[in-house]
Every structure is written in C-alpha cells, then in structure tokens.
Amino acid sequence: MDVTSKRSATTPLDASAVHATAPGRVEFIGNHTDYNGGWVLGATIDRRVEVVLRRRTDRGVRLESEASLPSLELDLDRVERQSGEQAWANYVLGMVEVLRTEGLELPEGFDLWVESTLPVGAGLSSSAALELATGAALSTAYGGGFTRAELARLARRAENEFVGVPCGLLDQAVVAMGGADRLVRLDARTEETSAVSFPSETGLWIFRTHQAHALSDSGYQERFDEARAARDRLRELLGPGEAEHLVDVTPAQLEAVQADLPERLYRRARHVVTEHRRAERVVELLEAGEREAVGQLLFESHESSRVDYENSTEALDFVVDRLKEQEGVLGARLTGAGFGGAAMAWTRAGYGNAEAQNVVNAYADRFGAELETLACQPASGLNVEG
Numbered sequence: 001m002d003v004t005s006k007r008s009a010t011t012p013l014d015a016s017a018v019h020a021t022a023p024g025r026v027e028f029i030g031n032h033t034d035y036n037g038g039w040v041l042g043a044t045i046d047r048r049v050e051v052v053l054r055r056r057t058d059r060g061v062r063l064e065s066e067a068s069l070p071s072l073e074l075d076l077d078r079v080e081r082q083s084g085e086q087a088w089a090n091y092v093l094g095m096v097e098v099l100r101t102e103g104l105e106l107p108e109g110f111d112l113w114v115e116s117t118l119p120v121g122a123g124l125s126s127s128a129a130l131e132l133a134t135g136a137a138l139s140t141a142y143g144g145g146f147t148r149a150e151l152a153r154l155a156r157r158a159e160n161e162f163v164g165v166p167c168g169l170l171d172q173a174v175v176a177m178g179g180a181d182r183l184v185r186l187d188a189r190t191e192e193t194s195a196v197s198f199p200s201e202t203g204l205w206i207f208r209t210h211q212a213h214a215l216s217d218s219g220y221q222e223r224f225d226e227a228r229a230a231r232d233r234l235r236e237l238l239g240p241g242e243a244e245h246l247v248d249v250t251p252a253q254l255e256a257v258q259a260d261l262p263e264r265l266y267r268r269a270r271h272v273v274t275e276h277r278r279a280e281r282v283v284e285l286l287e288a289g290e291r292e293a294v295g296q297l298l299f300e301s302h303e304s305s306r307v308d309y310e311n312s313t314e315a316l317d318f319v320v321d322r323l324k325e326q327e328g329v330l331g332a333r334l335t336g337a338g339f340g341g342a343a344m345a346w347t348r349a350g351y352g353n354a355e356a357q358n359v360v361n362a363y364a365d366r367f368g369a370e371l372e373t374l375a376c377q378p379a380s381g382l383n384v385e386g
C-alpha cells in the first residue's frame with residue numbers, strides 16, 4: 001500500500017515525510033490480568049495502521065484518515081479532547097500531549113495521514129496501533145529518541161489520561177514489542193516484556209462477531225472497579241503485606257476467605273488469580289512443546305471469563321463451542337476486553353478456510369448474522385522510517 005503518495009495538497013509542508021506502521025494484536029492468554037499486576041501473552045498480527053507525518057512551517061495540525069472519518073484541523077497550542085465522530089483523533093492528540101509532558105518539543109505543527117487494514121472495534125487494538133504509530137512518527141520527526149518500551153508506557157498513559165479508558169499495558173506493550181514468530185510475554189507488575197517462540201506450523205484465527213462493542217466501555221470500567229474492590233477487601237482480610245496486586249493472592253488464600261467476600265467479587269478475583277497462573281503455565285508448556293496442554297488452558301481461560309468475569313457473550317460462547325468441536329483447533333477463547341468483539345483460535349497445520357467456513361455457517365444459522373474471519377500469523381512489529 002503506497003501511503004507516502006498521499007498528502008494534503010493545501011497545507012504547507014517542509015522536511016520529508018516520516019512513515020510509521022504499527023500492527024494490531026491478539027491476546028493469546030491473560031484476560032484482564034494486566035491491570036491486576038499479572039502476566040499476559042499476546043502476538044502482533046499482519047493487519048496494520050500506517051501513518052505518514054510531515055512537519056509544517058506553522059503551528060497548525062491537520063489529521064486526515066483514509067477511512068470515512070472526519071478530518072480535523074486545530075492549533076498546536078489548543079489541543080483538546082474530541083468527541084463524537086472526531087473522537088478517533090484522541091489517540092493521536094493523546095500521544096501529542098503525553099510526549100510533550102515528557103519533554104518533546106514541537107516548534108511547529110504537522111500533517112498526519114492515517115490508513116489502516118486493521119478493523120476498528122474488533123478487539124484487535126486498532127487504538128493502541130494508532131497511538132504507537134503516531135508516537136513513533138512524532139518521536140522520529142521531532143528528535144525525541146524514545147524507545148519502544150517508553151512509547152508503549154506513554155501510549156497507555158495517553159489512553160488512561162487523555163482518552164479516558166483505564167486499560168492496562170497489554171495492548172501497547174504487545175504492539176510495541178511484538179514481532180514475527182513470537183509471542184510477547186508481559187509481566188504487568190514490572191512492565192517487563194520478553195519473547196516466547198510461537199510454535200511452528202500453528203496458526204491464529206480471529207472470528208469477529210460484529211456485535212456492538214458499545215457495552216465494552218462501561219463493562220470494562222465496571223470490571224476494573226470490581227477488581228480493585230476485590231483487592232482492597234482481600235488486603236483487609238489477609239492482613240498487612242498481602243495482595244499488593246490481586247494476582248498475589250493464591251487460590252488457597254482466596255478459598256479460605258470466600259465466605260467473607262461478596263459472591264461477585266469472589267468470582268472476579270477467582271478469574272484474575274487463576275488466569276494469571278494459567279498464563280504462567282502456558283509459558284512453561286510452550287517451552288516444553290506441550291501443545292495440547294496449552295490448548296486446554298486456552299479453553300479453560302474462556303470458561304473462566306464466561307463464568308467468573310462475565311465478559312463473554314452468547315455469540316462468543318457459541319463460536320468457542322463450535323471451535324472446540326474441530327479437530328484442527330488446539331484451543332480457543334475470547335480475546336481482549338470481551339463484551340462482544342472477537343474470539344481467537346490457535347490452530348494446527350492444515351486448518352484452513354473450509355474449517356473456518358463451517359463455523360461461519362453455523363453462526364449464520366444460529367444468529368442470522370455474519371461472522372468475519374481473519375487468518376493471522378505473529379507478524380512484524382512497530383516500524384518507522386524517515
């Protein structure tokens with residue numbers, strides 16, 4: 001795709017363009033563990049957001065997207081949070097603001113062109129990809145010298161403080177640190193990442209339900225608040241020094257105080273505590289080549305989300321149940337925030353369109369709606385040229 005040829009004909013341009021691209025991500029395991037100090041595994045996928053940035057000679061900022069999103073023009077000295085149809089620009093403007101608070105000087109404004117092969121609202125982190133592509137382009141164009149890990153943390157801050165979503169670091173860390181043939185392991189307590197080899201001759205499939213993601217914002221905030229409430233109550237029950245993070249509580253400790261926790265908070269805590277341990281176990285099992293056992297844990301993860309965290313939907317459960325019946329599927333689960341969005345399947349060699357189509361057909365019969373499929377491989381990560 002030739003995005004460098006795209007430019008606004010009307011704005012004054014100076015130095016040459018910076019071109020940055022950032023992939024989407026799939027969450028392999030570690031559902032809602034990141035804001036609880038736990039482990040997560042994710043992979044970058046071969047669908048990307050691309051930006052072209054050109055410095056201007058005045059203080060103007062012009063944001064344009066290939067998608068049918070409204071363009072935006074504003075003054076660098078009056079960067080404000082946008083709403084309605086222009087809210088897509090907040091991921092860009094949020095990066096501008098956090099980079100400036102970290103000392104990046106923007107003596108003049110810029111034009112930014114955005115295009116994407118990454119579906120929006122599918123739970124594949126198009127927002128983190130836009131933040132990271134923008135951050136890398138700004139850092140390069142204005143000489144910031146930020147590392148990938150720094151950009152990931154700043155992108156999360158942009159999302160928390162400017163966009164207003166209380167997300168953890170998963171999306172931004174995977175988008176920034178992912179690459180071909182590997183999974184990214186994030187330890188959210190230390191914010192350190194490492195690479196785990198993606199097993200050869202296996203694939204990732206995304207099944208996108210197209211269900212309204214609208215619930216996800218309020219649902220996400222609600223789960224975040226419940227996880228904090230569970231942690232605070234567990235601190236009281238277990239005593240000083242315990243439960244710095246929710247994942248520090250062991251399953252045995254949790255069982256011991258079950259009667260003293262409201263039932264809902266008990267289940268939220270049980271999901272986080274067991275999911276963190278599943279993610280740890282998956283890393284060990286991947287290193288030992290135990291594919292079947294890893295797949296089993298992916299199914300268990302979905303079950304825990306469904307029953308304890310209640311962030312699945314009937315449509316996602318249906319897709320995971322159908323995938324479970326297929327010989328070529330090692331494991332499957334909802335991926336990302338939940339409340340709609342997508343399920344992912346980890347598949348053996350040979351799993352292809354015919355098998356995926358069977359799930360699509362069953363979904364159409366059951367819901368009278370289209371299930372979109374994307375075949376993926378862990379793909380190259382954040383890239384910037386200019």
Ligand code: GLA
Nearest residue numbers: 031032167168169170336337
């Ligand atoms: C969304 C958030 C992440 C993470 C997942 C759930 O993708 O952005 O930080 O919490 O949901 O694991």
